[in-house]
Amino acid sequence: MKTKFKLGYWNHVNGWLLVLPAVFMISLFTHFPIASNLFHSLFSMGTVTRPATFIGMENYVFLMDDDIFWKVLTNNLIYSMCTVPLSIAMALGMALLINRNIKGRSLVRMSFFTPTVLPMIAVANIWLFFYTPEYGLFDQVFSVFGGDSHNWLGNPDTALYCLIVMVIWKESGFFMVFYLAALQQLSPELKEAGLVEGSGKWYYFRRVTFPLLMPTTLFVTVNAVVNSFKLVDHLVIMTKGGPDNASSLLLYYIYENAFSFWDTSYAATLTVVLVLILAIITIFQFIVVEKRIHYQ
């Protein structure tokens, strides 16, 4: 009896020792920052002369009245609602297109994937040129058809959508790779069975291909949503959130608060909100969508 207890005890110790390095790292870089962030959001902004003091929920109250916060949050929602479904749909479409035996397939594959391997700063600069008034690519094309010059990024009505177009272009090539890998896992025998059973292309896609790609779709969706809340680099190059915060997104607003205005405690408050939003969306996706997915 005693030896049995001992054995079980050492098993536990052993187990904990084995996961200890991982637990340490994940605590240091994930759990501790979240807790510390939450803690800091309850304090006022500290300066050299006036150290930070505990102010409770004051930052959160301020947040509820902050028009820029609501503006940025709305922007972010529009941005997510556009980029997530469109980039995923395009990724799937491109993957289906190049999963067949077409001529110049590797060339097409490469060109679809290129946006992903380019450095983000370079991408932003290229698109900055595309959107430039008068001599940018878009204006030059439009001028051929007699269009006027547009200040695409300078107009509050179009700035956000300019970003959206660029991000869809960049993200869909990346997600395509996942879809392509998943498509190549599907047994060709299933396709042949479908042919013999008389299913048309659309029917087969709807009943077989798409459901079997659902695990990939979930993975890609979670990634796309998270990505849509963490865009900063393109904003820095292209619009700096302007004009009048028309193209600013949540994380960029956090960045501005923390490193331009040095209001770190308000930035911490915004971060708590961002983490909450992401957690809720991800949990929802996993719990609700997971049930409808067939895993091989």
Add this chain to the structure above:
Amino acid sequence: MSTITLKDACKSWGSTQALTNINFKCENGKLLVLLGPSGCGKSTTLRLIAGLDTPTSGIVEIGGRDVSNLPPVKRNISMVFQNYALFPHLSVEENILFGLKARKVPKNEQKKRLENAADLLGLSNLLDRKPAQLSGGQRQRVALGRSIVAQVSVCLMDEPLSNLDAKLRQEMRQEIRALQQRLKMTMIYVTHDQVEAMTIADRIILMKDGVIEQHGTPEDLYNRPATAFTGSFIGNPPMNILTPDIEFMEEFSSMLPPGSTPSYLVGIRPENIVISKKSGLKSSVLAIEYLGADSLLQCQSGEQAITVTVKGKTEISKGDHLKLNWESKHIHLFDGKNGKRIIDSARGVTP
């Protein structure tokens, strides 16, 4: 009706010739087995009939209609795949009804056919399960169900039993045969297992390297193999194919056609060899395999290996010297160059 005919069908991929001039006819309501070792072109032949591949040249006819260039759906066929090709995310019911829904068969008709098929195959309790929750035999039945509900008279089977264990395979092949006869289906069945072929076929086509070696009834293939390859492929254990050497000629020259010594191959089945006390081909026993009802003696005579079947448990032991003998009528004679059978009448023997 649904007679299936192939006329000079050829298939090649680039410089690889997979099938060369395949000609055969499968009568309506019969079960034809395409048999052969892997890579012989039997599955390719089936795919040509199914429409999953198109012949490079030649014609495929189903029911007198040239279907060579029609897609599978227009050929009125059903097919069972080697790995069943069940849709893993759909229930048994949805799998069986997949094709009917695609073809927009009315709902009540779907239900009727599903019930019929489920009854016939004993799947009624499993309709809600996913393929992953089924045993190999049950999956096989679902695949059969999918081809039954289509209610077409041609059913193609691509090694349907190769993933099942031996006992289940035996049961399933009887079931498939019974089903085929009951529903009067024209069935083409691909297998590499000669026992499976012999037991269920009306007719067998034995293939090798993309050509037909022999087309006939199971009895034909067993009793009158057209080539040495057929002889050695059909039958378990396979036929001994011997090259007559000096020792052989001393004993058996009287059994061979008179007056000539061209290069022959002599085929003799293990079960037709008797161990004689008086005379016969001298050989020594290398190994004994006890199978229960029979024992197999692996013998060696000169350079050649010979398998002999004896009843039950044998007194003979390893290393014994035996004299092997047989009757003249049990000899199959093949041309040494091309392996073709030398007709019985040419050597003065009546089968």
